[in-house]
Amino acid sequence: MNDITEQFTSLYxxxxxxxxxxxxxxxxxxxTYIEHFDIDRNGTLVNAHPLTIREAGRLSKALKIQQEKETFLTPKDIIGKHILYLDAVKSKAVWFTPTKKRQLLFTEKLGIQQGEAFLPSLLWSADRNHLSVFALISNRRPTLKATLYNAPFFNVYESGNVCMGTVDIRIQKTASLEEFTTAWEEYFFNSYFSHLMGDYNPIKGNCVSLWEELISTGKAFPKEVLKKSIIPLKSLLQ
Structure with missing residues (x-):
């Protein structure tokens, strides 16, 4: 028989x-006095010497990395029903937000007055460096069978990936789940919407006219303008 242990596990x-x-x-x-030993291939303690500043620095760094791994995306409380997927190893979370009114910012070249407008229910997928956003028809918690729609915003690709431009993304390595989701939503809505991504139009109709009307009238978001996304929800839970 062949020993294949090394093919499926890490040895330390x-x-x-x-x-x-x-x-x-x-x-x-x-x-207190701390002594450092090397361990030879036979498991014997050798080369005893006082712990050096360099060795203490490496130990501190290792402990910090371990602490970050153990605390990142840890919930502060009971996980809310808005959380759909959580993988601390991949530093990833998927969540949704119901229809709500938000302050929107636009660059001058779009000619849209900044202000509050009602949004559709949104689905968010993010890790520490990337964000994707989609729209949902219902405010109910989506299931795997739920259909995703293109997010009706500027600066968002058809894939759902958000172009954050020059926004300085700084998600703390020790951020809790709640801090993580809140930070990404704030980054998204506190940045300026500036342009469509190439020839891609996220809605049925004129995107500029849509947000001009919603901001000036305060009407509910018209779900009929949403386009179905090519991205299945299941693919985000990986």
Whole structure:
């Protein structure tokens, strides 16, 4: 029989060890000494020496990375029903927001007055560096069979990917799930909508006229202008 263990798991070998010495004197309990050992191929502790500043720095960095892995996308509370998918290993989350009114910003060249307008229900998919947005017909929590629609905004590709332009994205490595989703929504709505992506029009009709009317009248978003997306919801949950 062949040993195929290495083909499906990572092997870890001990390479160093730390031993912490503390004074036994009652009056000197705060006095601590740390000794660093290398470990040879036989598992024997060798090369004993005081922990150096460089070694302490590497240890601190390793602990920080581990802490970030353990805390990133950790919920602060019970996970809300708006969260559809969560993968802390991939640093990814998928969530949706119901119809609501939001402040929208536009560049001068579009000629659209900035202001509040009602939006359709939206579906968001993001990792630490990328964001995709789609529209939904219903305010109900979507299932895998739900149809996605193109997000009716400027700066969004047909694939749903958002062009953030020069926006400086800084998602903290220790961000909670709630901080992560809130940060992405704020980045999206606090940036200026500026242009359509090439010849792609996300709605049935004129996108400029749509937002001019919605901002000036305060009407509910007309769902009939939405176009079905080519992206299935299931593909976002990977």
């Amino acid at each position: 070998h001990p390479t160093s060890a730390l031993i912490v010495y503390q004074s036994v004197a009652k009056y000197d309990s705060a006095n």
